[in-house]
Amino acid sequence: MEEEGEPQQTGIQINLVSREMLMDMDPAGRIRFIVDEIKKGKVLVLERGLTAEEEMELIKMTMSEIDQDSFIGVETPGFSVDLQRPTLFQRITRRVPPPRMMVVGPAHLLRTIRKDGKMVSTWLVTKDKFTPAADAGESIIKDTEELDEGFVPSADVEGSAESQPKEGPGTDGEDEAPVPVAPPSASITGQYQKGNQHPPPPSYSEDTRTVESPDMESPDMETLNTASPEENPGSVDSSRTNAADNNKPDNLPLPKPPKGFTMEWNDETSRNAGNGPRQTGNRSTPTSQVSDRENALVPGKNGTLVPGKNGTLVPGKNGTLVPGKNGKRMPATEGEQNPPSGNTSADSKLPPPGAPSNPVEGDNGFPTPPALDPENKVPKEKGFFKRFRKKEEV
Amino acid sequence: MVGLFSRFSRWFQTIFKRKHLKVGIYGPPNAGKTTLANRISMDWLGEEVGSVSEVPHETREALEKREIVIEADGARVTFDIVDTPGVTTKIDYHEFVEEYGLNDEEGRERAREATQGIIDAIKWLDKVEGVLLVLDSTQDPFTQVNLTILGNLEARDLPVLIVANKIDRQESSPASLRAAFQKHTVVPVSALTGFNMENLYRTMVKYFR
Numbered sequence: 001m002e003e004e005g006e007p008q009q010t011g012i013q014i015n016l017v018s019r020e021m022l023m024d025m026d027p028a029g030r031i032r033f034i035v036d037e038i039k040k041g042k043v044l045v046l047e048r049g050l051t052a053e054e055e056m057e058l059i060k061m062t063m064s065e066i067d068q069d070s071f072i073g074v075e076t077p078g079f080s081v082d083l084q085r086p087t088l089f090q091r092i093t094r095r096v097p098p099p100r101m102m103v104v105g106p107a108h109l110l111r112t113i114r115k116d117g118k119m120v121s122t123w124l125v126t127k128d129k130f131t132p133a134a135d136a137g138e139s140i141i142k143d144t145e146e147l148d149e150g151f152v153p154s155a156d157v158e159g160s161a162e163s164q165p166k167e168g169p170g171t172d173g174e175d176e177a178p179v180p181v182a183p184p185s186a187s188i189t190g191q192y193q194k195g196n197q198h199p200p201p202p203s204y205s206e207d208t209r210t211v212e213s214p215d216m217e218s219p220d221m222e223t224l225n226t227a228s229p230e231e232n233p234g235s236v237d238s239s240r241t242n243a244a245d246n247n248k249p250d251n252l253p254l255p256k257p258p259k260g261f262t263m264e265w266n267d268e269t270s271r272n273a274g275n276g277p278r279q280t281g282n283r284s285t286p287t288s289q290v291s292d293r294e295n296a297l298v299p300g301k302n303g304t305l306v307p308g309k310n311g312t313l314v315p316g317k318n319g320t321l322v323p324g325k326n327g328k329r330m331p332a333t334e335g336e337q338n339p340p341s342g343n344t345s346a347d348s349k350l351p352p353p354g355a356p357s358n359p360v361e362g363d364n365g366f367p368t369p370p371a372l373d374p375e376n377k378v379p380k381e382k383g384f385f386k387r388f389r390k391k392e393e394v
Numbered sequence: 395m396v397g398l399f400s401r402f403s404r405w406f407q408t409i410f411k412r413k414h415l416k417v418g419i420y421g422p423p424n425a426g427k428t429t430l431a432n433r434i435s436m437d438w439l440g441e442e443v444g445s446v447s448e449v450p451h452e453t454r455e456a457l458e459k460r461e462i463v464i465e466a467d468g469a470r471v472t473f474d475i476v477d478t479p480g481v482t483t484k485i486d487y488h489e490f491v492e493e494y495g496l497n498d499e500e501g502r503e504r505a506r507e508a509t510q511g512i513i514d515a516i517k518w519l520d521k522v523e524g525v526l527l528v529l530d531s532t533q534d535p536f537t538q539v540n541l542t543i544l545g546n547l548e549a550r551d552l553p554v555l556i557v558a559n560k561i562d563r564q565e566s567s568p569a570s571l572r573a574a575f576q577k578h579t580v581v582p583v584s585a586l587t588g589f590n591m592e593n594l595y596r597t598m599v600k601y602f603r
Contacts, residue, residue: 052545059483059542060516063509066485068502073484076538107484115536 012043012109012124019048031057038106039071043124049078049102058104077112077120078102415602416474418522420515420547422539423450423480425530426559428457430585431477435459437591443477449494451508453479456518466596471603478518479511482539519546524553524602531558531566531582535574544575555601558582562589 015037022030031054037044050058055076062074079100103110103122114121419427431443444457457477464471485508487501496504525547529540547554556575558568561582568582581597583590 052542052549055538055542056516056519056546059481060513062483063485063512066505066509068487068505072486073482076483076542078538107486112538115538 012105013041014043014045016045017047022046022048027054027057030054031061034058034104035061035065035074038074038104039065041106041109043103043105043110046078046102046104049099050076050104051099071106073107074104075107075110075112075122076102076104077110077115077122078104079120413470413603414472414474415523416476416521417524417526417598417602418476418478418518419526419528420478420519420543421480421528422530422537422543423482424448425480425528426585427480427528428453428477430526430528430557430559430583431457431459431475433585433588433591434464434473434475435462437588437595438462438464443475449490449496449504451480451485451490451504451511453477454504454507454511455479456511456514464595464599466592466599469599469603471599473598473602476518476522478515479508481512481515481543485509485512519550519552522552525555526557526598527554528557528559528585529571531560531568531571532563535571544578553602554578555597556580557585557594559585562587 025033030050034044034046034050035058058074058076065071066073079102103120105122109125111123111125112120113123419431421427428444428446432446435441435443439459439462441459443459444453446452456479458474459477460474462473462475464473485505487498487505490496490501490504491498527540527543527547529535544554556571556578558566558571558580560566561568562584566582568580571582572580579597579601581590581594583594585591
């Protein structure tokens with residue numbers, strides 16, 4: 001509860017919606033859920049975005065729900081699957097790549113300022129006198145005072161959240177309210193300008209903020225709108241965007257991940273996010289899991305288990321897998337065999353948590369794996385034969 | 395089942411060269427859809443399709459002009475042209491009031507009709523056999539609405555021809571549209587002045603028949 005006289009915090013509730021939650025719903029239910037949440041003034045970050053058909057359904061449902069006094073529509077910035085050139089296989093099988101990450105929010109709160117295949121920048125318009133629900137997670141960007149002027153992005157005023165003055169540009173500086181700290185990775189860029197404001201829906205102010213990824217320069221809007229593809233390659237050229245999807249652009253440095261943390265939240269990752277079964281190769285992995293894995297055992301020579309570093313495996317001699325350094329796969333040298341393709345991730349090679357382990361210690365002090373049939377490397381009495389034998393015993 | 399039938403029908407017609415088909419004119423608001431429909435209709439029928447205005451969402455219901463026979467390069471195809479309302483994700487009546495001087499009631503009414511028009515436009519996608527996607531070449535091509543419409547047309551396997559309109563304006567950049575949508579055929583025109591319309595007719599006959 002807020003104390004009397006203390007200015008209320010303002011902000012926007014942002015819900016991160018997992019792929020699993022979205023996939024559990026049928027398409028109509030998914031659209032219904034999104035529209036209902038947006039009508040409550042929430043911004044949703046969908047781990048698995050909407051397909052073009054679903055987006056069209058969303059537009060249709062939005063149009064039927066529009067009420068000029070409280071809900072004027074939706075804004076749906078996100079990575080679009082349409083930018084990707086389909087492969088030959090996809091063209092033949094008509095398999096459309098799964099949609100990538102998407103942000104969906106009310107049109108009066110969310111505005112897209114820049115969108116290309118690699119980055120999407122949006123404005124968040126913070127609500128005035130907004131009291132977040134006690135049981136809901138929210139991200140408060142900035143306090144809002146009575147601001148009557150619009151906000152446009154500009155390269156003139158920019159900086160990280162830490163370096164920004166507490167009062168945003170355009171405020172009068174007399175705002176003594178406790179300013180919620182912006183996320184460390186966010187930077188606030190922009191300046192206010194008269195005559196660019198959005199008509200205020202009831203009870204909303206005009207305070208807008210640009211939240212961008214760290215260390216990214218704010219785009220010059222004039223350049224974006226008028227530049228030719230050669231001048232602004234990231235903004236329009238879909239083919240080059242596609243080609244560059246798998247490569248991080250040099251001019252967009254990523255934050256350094258903490259030790260043991262695999263952070264690959266690029267287009268490829270977001271594409272994989274909606275790709276059926278979970279792919280462990282390049283998904284973000286919680287730090288705690290990685291830390292556990294650092295000391296985990298991985299198979300080494302002669303079927304023994306040896307400690308791995310960072311949970312990675314590299315091809316060793318005789319087709320075995322040995323731990324690599326710093327999470328990198330080492331190239332196979334002459335005389336060495338590559339591991340079976342498509343199954344080299346640490347997750348797939350680690351013993352499952354509940355699996356019965358063989359406590360017998362080897363010569364090196366580490367436990368050895370279950371004995372294998374020297375001929376075909378398959379443990380005896382598996383599957384059908386085991387069940388058959390049990391039946392015979394009965 | 396219906397989709398399968400229409401796909402088979404399209405395939406059949408493709409083999410034996412279509413002579414008559416229904417083409418929808420789609421695009422975001424104020425891209426020049428009705429201006430283009432009027433230009434096509436005036437050139438071949440001598441009639442207008444609908445009224446044009448600077449105020450967005452002037453077309454709030456789909457308008458169909460039938461039996462437009464277009465001849466080009468010795469070929470002859472009959473089109474039914476459907477001019478649809480502009481597709482967008484939001485409609486705010488304040489825009490009509492503050493930027494275009496409509497009064498409050500007119501703005502609200504226009505907004506209400508526009509929402510219905512968008513629903514109609516989406517429903518018309520089930521009936522058309524080809525689409526002219528009209529985009530404003532002075533605007534950023536990477537808007538979500540453009541991508542949504544285009545993605546939807548691709549998913550429906552509808553032949554689509556992108557018309558980069560307003561090339562008479564100095565700030566237009568049809569090259570940006572071409573670069574953005576390389577998979578598709580882009581024809582730059584000025585529906586207002588009629589510049590390069592001959593090229594559009596040739597492409598339409600070649601592409602849709």
